[in-house]
Amino acid sequence: MTSPVHWSDIPREWWALCALVALALLLRQTLGQWSARWRWQRRLRRARQGERDAPRWLQELGYCVIGSQVVAGYSLSIDGESAAVSVRADYLVERAGLRYVAEVKTGQAAPRIQNQATRRQLLEYRMAFAVDGILLVDAETQRVHVVRFPAGAAEIAAQSAARAWFIAAVVVGSCALLAALR
Numbered sequence: 802m803t804s805p806v807h808w809s810d811i812p813r814e815w816w817a818l819c820a821l822v823a824l825a826l827l828l829r830q831t832l833g834q835w836s837a838r839w840r841w842q843r844r845l846r847r848a849r850q851g852e853r854d855a856p857r858w859l860q861e862l863g864y865c866v867i868g869s870q871v872v873a874g875y876s877l878s879i880d881g882e883s884a885a886v887s888v889r890a891d892y893l894v895e896r897a898g899l900r901y902v903a904e905v906k907t908g909q910a911a912p913r914i915q916n917q918a919t920r921r922q923l924l925e926y927r928m929a930f931a932v933d934g935i936l937l938v939d940a941e942t943q944r945v946h947v948v949r950f951p952a953g954a955a956e957i958a959a960q961s962a963a964r965a966w967f968i969a970a971v972v973v974g975s976c977a978l979l980a981a982l983r
Contacts, residue, residue: 903936912939
């Protein structure tokens with residue numbers, strides 16, 4: 802049977818090595834946290850800069866900036882209870898008599914319509930704001946994209962009814978014209 806190891810039996814070099822490894826792990830963790838914080842702050846600075854530059858880009862494209870950080874809302878019902886929802890958009894702009902909500906995005910993923918969070922945010926703007934369209938402003942490329950969502954069920958029904966009335970009017974008018982020509 803072997804005797805237990807005492808602290809004093811461990812060579813000083815091993816203690817120094819253990820202390821060095823612990824210090825290296827602590828330093829790595831600290832540097833990782835600093836690096837993550839620095840990256841986050843850099844992203845935030847780019848986003849703020851993009852929002853500051855966006856009005857100039859929009860004006861260069863012929864849009865008139867009506868307001869910034871514009872708030873709108875809509876109501877919905879959950880389990881029969883009414884709930885009010887408010888949203889804040891980066892800009893409200895106008896061009897050629899049409900109004901748009903402009904949302905400024907930075908980075909690689911956020912400015913893409915394939916990004917689920919961006920798409921949902923823009924769809925919510927469509928619900929809240931009485932505008933003709935949504936502008937997705939890519940601050941990285943300085944491009945402005947016009948986003949149009951398909952009509953909702955009520956709009957499709959109204960469009961279908963209007964089409965039906967139009968077709969009925971054309972048919973009745975054609976029959977009346979043919980009767981008059983006979």
